[in-house]
Amino acid sequence: MNLNVVRTRGELRQRVDAWRRAGASTIAMVPTMGALHAGHVALVESARRACDRVVVTLFVNPTQFAPNEDFAAYPRTEDADRAKLEALGVDVLFAPSTEEMYPPGFATTISVAGPSEGLESAFRPHFFAGVATVVAKLLVAGMPDQAYFGEKDYQQLLVVRCMAADLGLPTEIIGRPTVREADGLALSSRNAYLSPDERARAPLLHRSMSEAAQRIAAGGPPTDALAEAVAAIRSAGFDPDYLEVRNAASLAPVDDWRTEPLRMLAAARLGRTRLIDNIPVANPA
Amino acid sequence: MNLNVVRTRGELRQRVDAWRRAGASTIAMVPTMGALHAGHVALVESARRACDRVVVTLFVNPTQFAPNEDFAAYPRTEDADRAKLEALGVDVLFAPSTEEMYPPGFATTISVAGPSEGLESAFRPHFFAGVATVVAKLLVAGMPDQAYFGEKDYQQLLVVRCMAADLGLPTEIIGRPTVREADGLALSSRNAYLSPDERARAPLLHRSMSEAAQRIAAGGPPTDALAEAVAAIRSAGFDPDYLEVRNAASLAPVDDWRTEPLRMLAAARLGRTRLIDNIPVANPA
Known part of the structure; x- marks a missing residue:
């Protein structure tokens, strides 16, 4: 070696x-x-x-x-x-x-x-x-x-x-695949910028995204699910840049939620740290 | 073969x-x-x-x-x-x-x-x-x-x-190096667009450039030499896009005419044909 x-x-x-x-x-x-x-x-x-x-x-x-x-x-x-x-x-x-x-x-x-x-x-x-x-x-x-x-x-x-x-x-x-901390936070070299308090709140980004993905997969209106995820992270002190679901292959806006491959992508600032994350979204039935 | x-x-x-x-x-x-x-x-x-x-x-x-x-x-x-x-x-x-x-x-x-x-x-x-x-x-x-x-x-x-x-x-x-017809016209696949009359006038582009290059090399004011070349081709029916001398290595505008490598470059339309050409310019003493 x-x-x-x-x-x-x-x-x-x-x-x-x-x-x-x-x-x-x-x-x-x-x-x-x-x-x-x-x-x-x-x-x-x-x-x-x-x-x-x-x-x-x-x-x-x-x-x-x-x-x-x-x-x-x-x-x-x-x-x-x-x-x-x-x-x-x-x-x-x-x-x-x-x-x-x-x-x-x-x-x-x-x-x-x-x-x-x-x-x-x-x-x-x-x-x-x-x-x-x-x-x-x-x-x-x-x-x-x-x-x-x-x-x-x-x-x-x-x-x-x-x-x-x-x-x-x-x-x-x-x-x-993204590697995550036990609490769901996606590993990033930029996580080193987080204060202890910010580090404690940071996993909410992934948690809110996962909840929204589940609601969409269960047939809930995507717009409502995404708006709630944005509200949740905002109330925890995040300043979101975007939180969207796109076609997972092309990143084009989604036309048909039941057949296209779906990916939820988000970026949000927490203090001086900009966090990004993304997860797959199962198609609603 | x-x-x-x-x-x-x-x-x-x-x-x-x-x-x-x-x-x-x-x-x-x-x-x-x-x-x-x-x-x-x-x-x-x-x-x-x-x-x-x-x-x-x-x-x-x-x-x-x-x-x-x-x-x-x-x-x-x-x-x-x-x-x-x-x-x-x-x-x-x-x-x-x-x-x-x-x-x-x-x-x-x-x-x-x-x-x-x-x-x-x-x-x-x-x-x-x-x-x-x-x-x-x-x-x-x-x-x-x-x-x-x-x-x-x-x-x-x-x-x-x-x-x-x-x-x-x-x-x-x-x-x-550019290959030219006997009368100086640079070979180009687009020369096929020239009418017989245009073809007869086309060599004037290279001739006017060569004359301007000689005047500059002899120490004449570049601005005057270039303006005369433009006037000459214009009076023969060309519509010039540009006719300039630049640094031959970087194509930046010339600062020092006596030391920088010089290249004269031109483009002009003759009827429906757009001709381009370029030649080296010797430094004035």
């Missing part, structure tokens, strides 16, 4: 080429922004089981943060992250500098319409272009067979999948 | 992978929209000399045409193109359908700031995003070592080079 840390795309490509020449039939990539938690660990374990070689990337990507967002404050814990990845049997940690990813004169942006429309985009208009561009660069650098993303960032997962398919990148984009 | 025509990106990738496995050390791609003329032939000959294998692509890319432009009228001469490419010893012609390149749900756009700003973009605002996106898809599909573009589309050459570098594609973007 020997974790190699690689800082340039050229070195990463050399490693991957050497693995291919040596007969590695499947290579996985797990893109992260570090501050690794059990959700990341589950992604790495899935990748480790499925593939001969695993590359984890660690890059806090400045272009997906707006100026008023938490780029500077985002937790950076590379030493702890390296120890976790070494214990998980990861082969390479690719941790480039900002200059390596965005050298002077960098001028290219990849934008994805379709699944990026609405939801997060209404509140973070440059977010998905930042994500799509940096993930494309990571995939081009490593050319993995599979890349693993958490369903916690469900819209991001669909945007990345669309980008990879549209550009014809030879990488299968794999989504894995 | 045996030209293989391939219609899908999957088939193209299989061919290229087989060449790599068989030891081809260098693969070239020459992206075209067909209607091949001596300018394309020169690109293919350069590629043929430099690389073990040559792929020519033929795709009239709808996303780089605005609704009021000539997508429907653009010349399509695949049989003649195939015969030329076979004679030139090209290995594969990749000629996909529109549906192969843009299947339902396609939603991704690659845009490049920097060299795309101004000049053509002021008149064809969606052109370079269309070009950058389709060329990225072609390069990802074929992963060539080199891709050849004509300097006739000088701004396009710089945009494609920037895109490929920014995304980290492993392809060197090579520009080759």
Whole structure:
């Protein structure tokens, strides 16, 4: 077990080429922004089981943060992250500098319409272009067979999948279920921002969403169920950005509640922390 | 000598992978929209000399045409193109359908700031995003070592080079000199639109540019030289979109005429045909 840390795309490509020449039939990539938690660990374990070689990337990507967002404050814990990845049997940690990813004169942006429309985009208009561009660069650098993303960032997962398919990148984009605390709170590196009091209230987001999903699955009017969930989190001090049910495959608004795959997605601020979550919704009979 | 025509990106990738496995050390791609003329032939000959294998692509890319432009009228001469490419010893012609390149749900756009700003973009605002996106898809599909573009589309050459570098594609973007008729007119598939009378006047664009370049190199005021070139082509019935000198590397406006590399670029309509051209400009002493 020997974790190699690689800082340039050229070195990463050399490693991957050497693995291919040596007969590695499947290579996985797990893109992260570090501050690794059990959700990341589950992604790495899935990748480790499925593939001969695993590359984890660690890059806090400045272009997906707006100026008023938490780029500077985002937790950076590379030493702890390296120890976790070494214990998980990861082969390479690719941790480039900002200059390596965005050298002077960098001028290219990849934008994805379709699944990026609405939801997060209404509140973070440059977010998905930042994500799509940096993930494309990571995939081009490593050319993995599979890349693993958490369903916690469900819209991001669909945007990345669309980008990879549209550009014809030879990488299968794999989504894995959200990992939660015992009380239902979705794991997120940003949970570290929560005060003890906020942490105690935070699980209400998931609980309210689950209750609304049950009411919709039982045939209740979706508008009423969603409005009640919004009222519940608002009265607990959340400031919701959105709480909606969309087509789980396209993220388009739902036309037919009984036949389309359904996904409930929400974002809400609690103090200075912005929480997002999403869950499947069973079709009403 | 045996030209293989391939219609899908999957088939193209299989061919290229087989060449790599068989030891081809260098693969070239020459992206075209067909209607091949001596300018394309020169690109293919350069590629043929430099690389073990040559792929020519033929795709009239709808996303780089605005609704009021000539997508429907653009010349399509695949049989003649195939015969030329076979004679030139090209290995594969990749000629996909529109549906192969843009299947339902396609939603991704690659845009490049920097060299795309101004000049053509002021008149064809969606052109370079269309070009950058389709060329990225072609390069990802074929992963060539080199891709050849004509300097006739000088701004396009710089945009494609920037895109490929920014995304980290492993392809060197090579520009080759514009091929001209004996009277100086730059070869273009669109020259076929010119009436006999327009064809007789068309070389004045290049002649006026060359005269202006000589005056600037001799130390004349650039503004005057360019204004006279504009007046000359206008009096011959051209309707100029732009005629400017820019930094040849960045396409930024020129600060220091004596030290920066200089390129004069122009676009002008003559009847229903839009002609573009560009030439180097020597620095004044």
